[in-house]
Amino acid sequence: xxxxxxxxxxxxxxxxxxxxxxxxxxxxxxxxxxxxxxxxxxxxxxxxxxxxxxxxxxxxxxxxxxxxxxxxxxxxxxxxxxxxxxxxxxxxxxxxxxxxxxxxxxxxxxxxxxxxxxxxxxxxxxxxxxxxxxxxxxxxxxxxxxxxxxxxxxxxxxxxxxxxxxxxxxxxxxxxxxxxx
Numbered sequence: 242x243x244x245x246x247x248x249x250x251x252x253x254x255x256x257x258x259x260x261x262x263x264x265x266x267x268x269x270x271x272x273x274x275x276x277x278x279x280x281x282x283x284x285x286x287x288x289x290x291x292x293x294x295x296x297x298x299x300x301x302x303x304x305x306x307x308x309x310x311x312x313x314x315x316x317x318x319x320x321x322x323x324x325x326x327x328x329x330x331x332x333x334x335x336x337x338x339x340x341x342x343x344x345x346x347x348x349x350x351x352x353x354x355x356x357x358x359x360x361x362x363x364x365x366x367x368x369x370x371x372x373x374x375x376x377x378x379x380x381x382x383x384x385x386x387x388x389x390x391x392x393x394x395x396x397x398x399x400x401x402x403x404x405x406x407x408x409x410x411x412x413x414x415x416x417x418x419x420x421x422x
Contacts, residue, residue: 249276257283274304278311285315295321298329330420344414352408356401370394378402379422 249257253276256263263280265273277297284290292315299305308323315321324332335341344352350368353359359367374395377388385399392398409419 249279253279256280274299274307274311277304277308281308281312281321282315285312285321292321293319296329297321297323298326299323301325327417327420331415334415334420338413340413342414343420344409344412344416346416348412348414349416352405352412356405356408357395358397367394371398374398375402375405376418379418 249272253272256265256276257279265276267273277299281295281297284295285292297308299308302325305323305325305328309320312320312323331341331343349372353368353371357371359371361367370392374388374392375398377383377392378385378398381388383391385402389395389397389399406419409415
């Protein structure tokens with residue numbers, strides 16, 4: 242009833258009332274945060290789910306904070322766990338590897354220079370092709386040789402992929418893509 246009152250489209254209403262997990266993938270401005278909010282309200286108020294066993298995953302920190310704000314009145318006591326996808330991934334990774342930390346782009350570029358045959362030239366970013374290929378492998382789940390074939394500027398990315406990951410692991414670090422991978 243509350244979801245209908247929120248003016249959701251039929252697809253949104255279906256996601257709110259679905260049995261089992263729900264994944265909402267839609268373009269910007271479609272109302273994903275509103276659907277997730279109504280889904281949380283539905284689970285907690287209408288189905289009586291204990292908020293301590295609910296985890297909602299938002300794409301970014303802004304959406305996660307909106308969810309927290311919009312659901313503040315739903316639960317008595319501790320509310321549902323609301324995290325970003327990277328926060329959830331890092332939580333899982335760091336539970337398995339104590340002392341793990343996030344490597345930000347400057348450090349990732351340093352590792353790239355150590356692992357791959359990057360030729361630096363003025364007014365160019367030769368590491369960009371390697372970052373793109375690594376994202377294709379780890380987020381797109383494309384095999385390294387296929388990623389290198391589709392991004393030929395990333396010479397040697399297939400051969401060096403596991404070494405790149407090993408160097409990050411030696412540093413007890415993950416970058417954002419590695420958390421998801």
